[in-house]
Amino acid sequence: MxxxxxxxxxxxxxxxxxxxxxxxxxxxxxxxxxxxxxxxxxxxxxxxxxxxxxxxxxxxxxxxxxxxxxxxxxxxxxxxxxxxxxxxxxxxxxxxxxxxxxxxxxxxxxxxxxxxxxxxxxxxxxxxxxxxxxxxxxxxxxxxxxxxxxxxxxxxxxxxxxxxxxxxxxxxxxxxxxxxPDTLWECRESYSSPPLRIVYVGLLQVERGILQMLEVLHTHPEWELDLAGFGGDEERIRQEAEKLPNVRYHGRIPYEETLRLTCTAHVLFATYDPSIPNHRYSSANKLFEAMAFGKPIIVARGTGMDRLVESLGLGYVVEYGNVRELEATLRRIAGWTEEQRRAFAERAKAVFEQHFxxxxxxxxxxxxxxxx
Known part of the structure; x- marks a missing residue:
């Protein structure tokens, strides 16, 4: 043969x-x-x-x-x-x-x-x-x-x-x-000082908590969001994003660029609506990219990722659609010292290497x- x-x-x-x-x-x-x-x-x-x-x-x-x-x-x-x-x-x-x-x-x-x-x-x-x-x-x-x-x-x-x-x-x-991610792409990120940088690359659908995040950014002009991807609600999300000076909308980007953005982030989010059955079992690339690059991630309670995030301490779990809780969580991460960021990064990367x-x-x- x-x-x-x-x-x-x-x-x-x-x-x-x-x-x-x-x-x-x-x-x-x-x-x-x-x-x-x-x-x-x-x-x-x-x-x-x-x-x-x-x-x-x-x-x-x-x-x-x-x-x-x-x-x-x-x-x-x-x-x-x-x-x-x-x-x-x-x-x-x-x-x-x-x-x-x-x-x-x-x-x-x-x-x-x-x-x-x-x-x-x-x-x-x-x-x-x-x-x-x-x-x-x-x-x-x-x-x-x-x-x-x-x-x-x-x-x-x-x-x-x-x-x-x-x-x-x-x-x-x-x-x-x-x-x-199979990335051999080295993330040599200096744990950049504030403003808080939030990154989302993925399907642009309203059931992924993107509009809630934009609402938070509206009240926090000092934070920044990089938003990229494509999907069924692309137009609507783009229009909302373009109203905010602290949101950069990238549209569809190559994978290398996804990794580069992830590398410069302070925090990622994958807050999917748990009432959608697929989301209850979802295992987002973002979760593993966050881990591999040592970044905290915010996910919604009742989705496939919350168990991993909670049990392995990979970030924060919030109630889907709860803008106040989302904002409070971001505020916590924004308050991390450089020392806390570095300690978190080392732990998350170790978990990734060991299991995923x-x-x-x-x-x-x-x-x-x-x-x-």
């Missing part, structure tokens, strides 16, 4: 998608031949690119992000295009690494037809991502998802807490691979692959 060939499927254009790129790189370094296939919904990206891990290709089908059922026709066209690609290139891959439900259905069909191994990598639980969808559809999607988890060759979850979310599934193999480093995650990924 020659070199094992992996085809990774993702329903976004992978520019960037840190988790996909980290996994692709880990597999390539271990001697797998890697090819990534993404979905370009806008048509601005190249059809094909050479990357340090192998080839990145994109299917272009016009669609919108976060539009729920209105995207169904586009999603179905994407499935057809995926199946066509999997059929045409069936002699060029041995393992299909499908990210999320919107690629695993086609992957499973191709796996059956062409006797390929299928790894199902769950970044987000799909049934609970459908924001404006009737409940019966969500239930049907969930049943399909749980059923598929028992059929594929291996399942990967992004967080221990999500095991609860997939209750009833019977995967043949299950591995937890956290969203740890990408080196450890990489070993888990490769161990899982070696069993296939």
């Amino acid at each position: 020659g070199m094992k060939r992996v085809l990774i499927l993702r329903s976004n254009p992978v520019e960037p998608d840190p988790r996909v790129e980290k996994e692709a790189r880990a597999l390539a370094e271990a001697g797998y031949q890697v090819r990534v296939l993404g979905w370009d919904r806008i048509g601005r990206s190249p059809r094909q690119e050479r990357k340090d891990y192998g080839t990145l290709e994109r299917i272009f089908i016009r669609a919108h992000f976060g539009k729920g059922l209105a995207n169904l026709p586009a999603l179905l066209r994407f499935q057809v295009a995926l199946l066509k690609f999997l059929f045409q290139h069936r002699s060029e891959y041995d393992i299909i690494h499908a990210c999320d439900l919107d690629t695993v259905v086609s992957a499973y069909v191709a796996g059956l037809l062409f006797h390929k191994k299928v790894v199902y990598d769950i970044f987000d639980f799909y049934a609970e991502m459908l924001r404006h969808t009737p409940n019966w559809i969500k239930r049907a999607v969930k049943h399909l998802d749980i059923w598929l988890m028992g059929k594929v060759d291996a399942v990967i979850l992004a967080d221990e807490a999500r095991k609860e979310q997939i209750r009833g599934a019977k995967p043949k193999r299950l591995q937890i691979i956290y969203n740890s 480093s990408w080196e450890k995650m990489k070993k888990r990924l490769l161990a899982l692959y070696s069993e296939l």
Whole structure:
């Protein structure tokens, strides 16, 4: 048997998608031949690119992000295009690494037809991502998802807490691979003096506590916020942000820039609304980036991250939507001495190295692959 060939499927254009790129790189370094296939919904990206891990290709089908059922026709066209690609290139891959439900259905069909191994990598639980969808559809999607988890060759979850979310599934193999940054990017930050610098890079959705944070910044002109990312509520958030002189709005940025901003922050926040099921199990990249760079993070109570943050002392837990509590917490962090910042940073980095480093995650990924 020659070199094992992996085809990774993702329903976004992978520019960037840190988790996909980290996994692709880990597999390539271990001697797998890697090819990534993404979905370009806008048509601005190249059809094909050479990357340090192998080839990145994109299917272009016009669609919108976060539009729920209105995207169904586009999603179905994407499935057809995926199946066509999997059929045409069936002699060029041995393992299909499908990210999320919107690629695993086609992957499973191709796996059956062409006797390929299928790894199902769950970044987000799909049934609970459908924001404006009737409940019966969500239930049907969930049943399909749980059923598929028992059929594929291996399942990967992004967080221990999500095991609860997939209750009833019977995967043949299950591995937890956290969203740890694989950064060798040195953060040589001098623990810069005030003003307090707050950083958020991620999905721009109102259910992530961003508007509450802007409200706090409105009353604290001496604090600064760097806001970056994209998402369904981008316009609304941008308009609010641009009213404030102490908020810098960056829009979509490359991953390197995310790390640079994280490095200069005093504090990060990931205050997601816990009434959204996916948020209750969310394991934000931000939490691990904060840890790796020794920064405190503020998260909302009742989300997937509060347990880790509280038990390991990685920052503060606040009640979602409580602007006063958020403000009080920021005030505490703003009052830290340089000594306190340094002590916190050393402890958080040590926790990261010990339990969550990408080196450890990489070993888990490769161990899982070696069993296939």
